[in-house]
Every structure is written in structure tokens, then in C-alpha cells.
Amino acid sequence: MTQGTRSARPAADEEIRERILDAAQDVMLSAGITARVHAQIAERAGLSRPTVYKYVGDQDAIMAALLERETNRFFDAVTPQLERDIPVRERFVDLITFAVTYAREHALLQFGLQQEPEKVLPWLTIYAAPIMQLALSHFEPLILRLIEEKELPEVDSSLLIEIIVRLILSLLSTPGLNPSQSREDLKANIDMLFHVVGHIVNRSD
């Protein structure tokens, strides 16, 4: 998936890109998400600004690349939850719990949400199409395979991915009635959603 574009680049180039993105993350954590910090990023990475432009680009390109990298790391971390040998409903409850906990512990995301919510929140709501698209391309082959292997019920894979992403984004962007601060509360609330929507058929079995 994303590996395709990455492996096209030589390993040394890849290393420089990683260094730039690591530096960008550090700099933004102290200067803010939207401050103009291209020079600082270059300095922190120990590179010249032209080199940073050559390997990643301007600050917007760095931001986009960082967002893509962090999103893909996030997806990689979440993926094993889908293949555990437990009932499907529990897999999704665990997956959403895991995803929200992971994102709540993500330093840069939380920094952005606290310091500049008006800049960050739109990317989790009205401008969430790129995240949705990344999720689709990352998870759709796996979901299709799991449906094929009868590991998952026969659902529309893209609709399934979309609605799960919606639930996760909502939990990250919106304060609800239940603060769900602890992992246990969060899991209990997600469990109840699936309990409610899945209840009737279980009873009439």
C-alpha cells in the first residue's frame, strides 16, 4: 500500500526524509503546529534548507508527509486487532478502544488539539476525507480478505471502514456526555453501542 511509494526511494533518501520528519515533530511540539518553522526544522535535522526542500519540500509538504507517516504508523499499530481470534464484535470494540487510546497518547496530536483546536479539529471533521481515504486504501484489502475467509460477516468493506473511522474521529474530536477518560470506561461505552445495535437478533435466535 504505502510501502509501494516508499520502497521506490533508496534507503539513504528514506533515512533523510525520516530525519526531517522527526525534526519537524520535535520543532512543532515546542513552537506550535502552525508556526513558520522551516528553518528550525532544517537546523534541528542538521541539514541545509535546500536539502529539506529537495527531500520533502516546504513546510506544508513536511506537514502533509508527517501526517501521512503518523497516520500509517497508527494504522499499522491498529491492524493486529482485526485478526485476533476472538468474536468479531469484540475485535471491533477492542480496535476502537485501542485506536482512541493510541491517539490520546500521541504527543503531537494532543498538543495540536489543545493549543490550536480551531486548526486541528477541522482535519478530524469537515476535512477528514484524506484520513478516510488513507484508511480505505490501508484496510480494504485486509477487510476483503477477512470477509473472503469468513472471518468477518459479508458487509460492504468501504462502508464498514468508514463508519469505524467515524466513531474513532468522533471520540477524538467531540466531548460527549461521558468523558470516558479511563480505558475501561471507553471500552464499556463502545461495547454498549454494539450491544444495542446487535441486540435484537441475539434475543430472537
Place this chain on the structure above:
Amino acid sequence: MRTGVLAQRILDAAEEVFLEHGYRATVAELVAPRAGVSLATLYQQLGEDADIVDQLFHREIQRFIDAIVASCSKPRSLRLWFVDTVVFSVTYLRGNPLAARLRIDDPESGMPWLTRYIPLIAGQLEPLVDMMVKHSRSGEGFAQASARVVTDWAMRLVFSFMTTPSAVDLREPTTLRQHLNVLFDIGMATTRPHSGSAMAKSE
């Protein structure tokens, strides 16, 4: 809620200003003349430190809640109530000029502000959901559903469908319903897939 006739007239004027100019421009200096009252009267009616848009949205939310109560109060299973209410709410809010203005006109600053209202809406809907839970409980053995959690989820989904674009066309209520059905399929899958498929093979 300010229920006086004069306060309502001021809020009507605020709505006009909001729809024409967006929420940053909905200030007392513009609203008072539109309502045909003095600034002093406006402050007297809405309060000295009046957040006019906030009061306008409180009124609009009350109307939204009333519409849900009017349409979704017939006893039915909790699951059916859940889908009906989400679909009704999304359709209602899509046709609501105030929500549309906030969404299209000033999405970046309007959005964090809009999501603030979820707790308010969910809190107001709780008694209705509590009734559905009790109804479901007697009919379907619903022992542990909390009205608070169920309402919270319904409103989360409504706001998500309102704000976050979809890869599929969700304008049709039937499509939205199908979308929610995916959740049900997951909610119903409570057995281990391996044991299920192993049994199928041995038959």
C-alpha cells in the same frame, strides 16, 4: 430559554443577521436595530454579557429536540429507535438553514463550536431514550443499556454524518440506513468466526 415575546423577536432578528452575515457578525449592534429595539433593551432581554449566537442556537436546539420527540417517541425496539433517530436527525439538520450556514460559511471556526452542543442535545434527549430503554427492557431483556451512552452515540453519529464527508452518497435516507446496518452486522457477530466456519465445513 428566554420565552418572552420581545426576547423571541430579538432572536428572530439575530437569526436573520446570522443567516446573512455569519456568526462573527451577529453582534448586538447589528441585531438590535434589526429587531427594532435599543441596545439597552436587547441587553435587558438577553442579559448583559449576552452571547447572542449561543442563545440563538439554544433555541434552535430546543426546536430540534422537540422535532425528535414529536417524530421518534412511538415505542419501538431500542435498535430501531436508534436508527430512526439518527436518520431523522441527519435529515432534519441537513434541511436546517442555521446548521447549513455554520457548516458552509465558516467551517474552520464554526466546527469546534458546533460540536460543543452535543452534550446539551444528548442531555435533553435522555428522558426519551430512557423511555425507549425501559420499553426495550420489558420486551427484550435489555438489562444494562444506559440512556446516556445510547444518546451520546446517536448524536455522535448524527454530527459525524453532518460534518464529515463520505465516500458514498449519503443524501438518501435509505443509503444512510444501509450505512448504519453495517454496524449492526458487527454488533451481531458475537461468536468466534473460527468455530462458526469449522462447523460449516464439517457439515
